[in-house]
Amino acid sequence: MNRTKEIWMSGFALFSMFFGAGNLILPPLLGFKATNQWLIVAIGFAMTAVIIPIMAIYAHAKLQGTLYDFGKKVSPVFSVIYCILIYIIAIALPAPRTASVTHEMAIQPFFNTPTLLTSAIYFALVLVFALNRSKVLSILGKFLTPLIVIILLLIICIGVSADVPSVKSGILQAPLIDGILEGYQTFDAIGGVVVGAVLIISLQLRGHTTFEAKKELIIKSGLIAGSGLVIIYAGLIGVGAFYSSSFPEDINRTALLSGLSYQTLGSIGSTFLSVLVALACFTTAVGIITGTADYFKGLLGDSQIVYRITAIIGCIIGVIVGSYNVGFIIDIALPALMFIYPITIVLILLNVVPKKWASSLVFKSVVITTFVFSIPDFLKFIINPTKLEKLVEKIPLAENSLGWVLPALIIFVFVNLLQKKED
Structure with missing residues (x-):
């Protein structure tokens, strides 16, 4: 063909x-x-x-x-x-x-x-x-x-x-x-x-x-x-x-x-x-x-x-x-x-970036960070959102249900810099 x-x-x-x-x-x-x-x-x-x-x-x-x-x-x-x-x-x-x-x-x-x-x-x-x-x-x-x-x-x-x-x-x-x-x-x-x-x-x-x-x-x-x-x-x-x-x-x-x-x-x-x-x-x-x-x-x-x-x-x-x-x-x-979309997005992105920036430690750190910071995003659809207001106010973009984005990016950069320094 x-x-x-x-x-x-x-x-x-x-x-x-x-x-x-x-x-x-x-x-x-x-x-x-x-x-x-x-x-x-x-x-x-x-x-x-x-x-x-x-x-x-x-x-x-x-x-x-x-x-x-x-x-x-x-x-x-x-x-x-x-x-x-x-x-x-x-x-x-x-x-x-x-x-x-x-x-x-x-x-x-x-x-x-x-x-x-x-x-x-x-x-x-x-x-x-x-x-x-x-x-x-x-x-x-x-x-x-x-x-x-x-x-x-x-x-x-x-x-x-x-x-x-x-x-x-x-x-x-x-x-x-x-x-x-x-x-x-x-x-x-x-x-x-x-x-x-x-x-x-x-x-x-x-x-x-x-x-x-x-x-x-x-x-x-x-x-x-x-x-x-x-x-x-x-x-x-x-x-x-x-x-x-x-x-x-x-x-x-x-x-x-x-x-x-x-x-x-x-x-x-x-x-x-x-x-x-x-x-x-x-x-x-x-x-x-x-x-x-x-x-x-x-x-x-x-x-x-x-x-x-x-x-x-x-x-x-x-x-x-x-x-x-x-x-x-x-x-x-x-x-x-x-719950599942933020983890899926970071897994996709980590598998797209060059391997030198996506070590096993980077995967673990970014996925765990994403999971932790996306907890308020899915909890507010289960419990009364007003109970999470103080927490949401402290996390950038959390009011837009994207509280995981900046922490995941920061951890990605930090772990890569740390590994580069160790090398």
Whole structure:
């Protein structure tokens, strides 16, 4: 195969892996709230929803291993615990969210049925596909993503060029920070450390055995995937901002995406998008359940029974959590994201920087510091925030849920200088 063609094919495949249909509901409401500050919020969103995930792919290009390799410099035990947490969070939050998005976009507008019924049928089908390893979904996925992208580009182009009411002033106090934190909800940084390993295996199966050849292909395909994500996310944020005067202020995420598609494409286009998003959500859910089941199967002696039990447990969790509305799932995800995302981000960055700056001691020091200083960030979603006010006031950026950033950076520099002095 022509090398340029292979880079583009890998780039589109990587784009499809990151392009979770559930993520589409996040950018429009962000733009809707940011309004005239939509570009600033788009930059913040891109930092955690595009740049960090693509850096995870670059880290895989250097490591060329598995998810376990990301944290092994901290300690083997830490890395195993980290991997288990990643997969537990994946089946407990983003997988059920796909069922909730499907209900609100594709079922609720046409049928007055309860969400529990939708999630029960949805995850019963997910379990069937996960246990039978059908290739139908992988084939379907190849067609779904291009179709959704085409429709979204139409929404963006029509939305940007349409004559809409003047954009009102934004209600966000810190648009850049809001964009950064909303980017957590895409789960794409977590996705990056997981799907990067899948990309490595697929390249090996296609005959790429040399380290440098795989590294070059991954980096270039990552750039293509990242560019595509930026265009889609920024476009949806922009359209959400431009139509901010056309919808009520209390509109939810799924209703806004459906409303924007109706405003730009009419009822047929809106219905078509809803069906495609539902199908794409389904393929994402199957991918998460099978990936998690595969991990625990490998962890526990390559047992097929473990695979089945994990898939069944994952689908039961999916039925329960997926029966709630999207907004509720996003809200309950916050503590988990505030806990796991900072650690994931520093692991990605430490695996990207040159090895001479990322010794085992640096890994340990930075990860421990990040964990300690991110405790107030996730605790304030569990206990009364006023109890943490005095602590938050003393930590820079803690009021913005980024209290771990400066301490982690300071420790990174300090430990490196200390090691350089000892050398």
